Amino acid sequence: MAQKIELGLYLEGDDARRFERYMADPARYDTPEGREMTRWVRDHGEELVKSIR
């Protein structure tokens, strides 16, 4: 039997604070490859999605 898909990620205490700090300035915590992907998605993402059949 397939492993079930769990929904809802609950954060509390320090985990919630870390998440909030991250969301306030996500670029600060990004990686070079993450940034490169972001640039690609910004420039070409729409085109890619339109190509999905």
Add this chain to the structure above:
Amino acid sequence: MPFRNIPAAPDVRLPKIPLSDITFGHLAAHHDVASFSCTHQELTDYLTVDALKNQDAHVAVTYLAIYEGKCVGYFSLLNDSIIKKDIDPGDDKDWYNYSYYPAIKIARFATHQEYEGRDIGRAMLTAIRSIAITVSKYSGCCVLSVDAKPDAELFYERFGFHRALKTKKKSTIPMYRCNIFRG
């Protein structure tokens, strides 16, 4: 936010497959996925047994990555949320913007084992981020979430995902990354 030294991408000798050579399509009954094989058997089973059923029920949508006519990877997406709970009403409001953040969850993500190390994962993650950005134009969605298998954690970290929980609570590792453009 703790940082860890993230190793460079593994130096594998197989030629990378450029994103431009990969097409993406919704899983459909006519697709031949019987030959798909992943190192994690449950991910193979999900594609061959459950994915279409879940898609027909509108529970999760599955996309195939096709290269030279062959399914070299797949991923399944559904809506999720990140919920901050047990927040003290008197807590510092500087860090408390929203109780809920709408997200898209990467429910399944797998590369055909014969194509590992050839950038199929990068291509699929690029497609996921593109889909999520498009969705966010129609319905609130600012985060990607995933329950990473331990051997996939570094892959997600390379692309800016962060561990959600300091303390490990289950066999997978919940991770997130923001998926909105600023500036």
